[in-house]
Amino acid sequence: MIDVLPRESASTWLDLVETTPSLVFDPDICRRQWDDLSNALPGVILYYAVKSNPYPGVLQTIANEGGHFDVASAAEIKMLEHEGIHASQMIHTHPVKTDAEIEKAVAAGVTTFVVDNVDELWKLIPYRHSIRVMLRLSFIAPDAPIDLSRKFGAPQQDAMSILDVANDSGIRVDGLCFHVGSQAATSNTHADALSVCLDLCEQIKDAGLPEILRIDIGGGFPAHYIGESPDIHAFCGPIRNVLKRVPENLEILAEPGRVISAPSMALVCRVVGRAKRRDGWWFYLDDGVYGAQSGRLFDGMQYRMSVFTSSDELSPCVFAGPTCDSIDELGRYPEIPILNMNDVIVFHEMGAYTLASATQFNGIAPPTVVTRALPELRRGYGYSE
């Protein structure tokens, strides 16, 4: 989990940044992740989930690959427009939206929306002649640590009645979608859910309801945090098996976030304070859970760490962030070299749900971002202990 390296070798990282804390963004890695997932899911149209990391360099890199975008708000639409990306490249997948949000998205030119209940359908009635809608269903992956089907997604048994209401209201629902949960360990639930949706398409057709023309299999594709490095092609195998059943007139979409953005950034920090306390040495870093490491709290994520130090005396230790809040802790370890002031710590796979949810708590600014090639041995899946 922690890689201890000689203090001098920190220059490989310090040469990339002007200050710490900094996130280093590598467009080549972002591109490689996009290409790898595209190859693993042939024929599937990928919509990058902007929420995972809206950094302009990430958006530009994906736009240059011809990618599409999944948005959750008017603010995300604006960020994309600022990068020259047109609303025709976007789908709005938030299942619960305010009227104002819908109005802004429609005004921007977004034409695809998602609902998972009839109250949300009513909100779309004024725009029914210019939009198309996907119905989100709930499928929970038992092996995904972040559940996204508790808060959203209609139960499968409610699908036909919601589609009936939509049909009676003149709203064109011609898509089904789901999100099985983030950082899934396998794609078994994606595959099962896709299969259920394909069966449902037949039932919908038989009931004389408008034909389903799109199925969106959501996100949940895993990044390499701690433990085995997932091979994305092998991961997607079960989905590819079900894709064989997809009729020609049906489009399949996906909304990957984490798998694209996580490996594209690494975080360079320093020890800015230290103290020996009852439970061992505490090392205070210049970034913490209110900064780029919010995923520790929100997602329960642990990140791979490299520490660069000349020290070899070991002690129990606690890593903590720079704010005054006691929740701002990054991990406790039974035996780590006793670090010195200014020793460098690098956290890997730090691009997803990090900068996107960083705060200004205590007036401490989130890390700055620089665009550089990440050092060879630390490039995403190529990392070796």
Ligand SMILES: Cc1ncc(COP(=O)(O)O)c(C=O)c1O
């Ligand atoms: C609607 C929707 N689509 C896509 C994503 C991206 O998921 P992931 O980062 O697991 O790929 C999320 C994540 O919260 C989401 O809520």
